[in-house]
Amino acid sequence: MSDATAPQAQTGGALLTVEKLERHFEGLKAVDGISFTVGPHEVVSIIGPNGSGKTTTLNLVTGTIPANGGTITLDGADIGHADTARIAEDGVARTFQNGRVFATLSVADNIEVGIHSTLRASRPFRRLSRMFLLRWIPLLAELYIAIIGTPASRRERREIDATISAEIERFEARLGPRRDDPAYSLSYANRRRTEIARALALKPKLLVLDEPTAGMNQSETAEVLRQLLELKAEGQAILLVEHKLDLVMSVSDRVIVMDGGRIIAQGRPEQVRRDPAVIEAYLGRRRGLGGEDLV
């Protein structure tokens, strides 16, 4: 049986370490003192009933909202108080539960938005943009380079184009013919693929996905599973929230089960599947995830 409170064996070499993380909304403890890790090449999934705190956990890890307590470290560095841009630069890329793409931008431009924060040659002095009084310096430099260009910025431009093409190629049959189409003209599944491609273009140390198959049919879900397995084979660390248990059980090295803002179980998929606390959380309340039987 898994032990929800035991520290994970791989904490020492963990990529992401979350300790006693807390977030409340006017008295509601959405995330109530949870601790977990994600190893450098590990796929960890968070499952749990609606409202159990999964998305809030991802929002905290990616800096979308601040925590009320606890610590978050990435590669040993404290990111608990960093903003989303810094966390993205540090190597955490995410997608959103409801899907977020820029409707009027093309597929390629949507992917490029994901890389912008990592540009070096095209964005000199970019660290100054965090200083209110000096923000004009990087803005002017960026404008100058955009108009005139430098050998380094032109080289970077070629690298960006290669990254965009590589990510589109990952979804070739789907996104290839739609590279220059505006996102609003895409199918729902292709918008979600574009969002995943944007996150991957950042070449993140940790890919954070919130219900990437929500709203997808069975064959589209199977396609996402294949792509996740490919990423896993490439060594990509993933923190995944997903309701479709078949997918979770197929792709995850470890599964964390949340209920009421707490972790009630964590362990290997087959351990979690048989954990009485997990069965109680779903079946005891007659609410299996996606109607699936956990036992």
Ligand SMILES: Nc1ncnc2c1ncn2[C@@H]1O[C@H](COP(=O)(O)OP(=O)(O)OP(=O)(O)O)[C@@H](O)[C@H]1O
């Ligand atoms: N911005 C917010 N303001 C107030 N309450 C919030 C906010 N965000 C989340 N909550 C509440 O926190 C709890 C956890 O929400 P969260 O979105 O993390 O759940 P979830 O596990 O992702 O659920 P689902 O499976 O439905 O996506 C819920 O009770 C939710 O209503």
Ligand SMILES: [Mg+2]
């Ligand atoms: Mg959610």
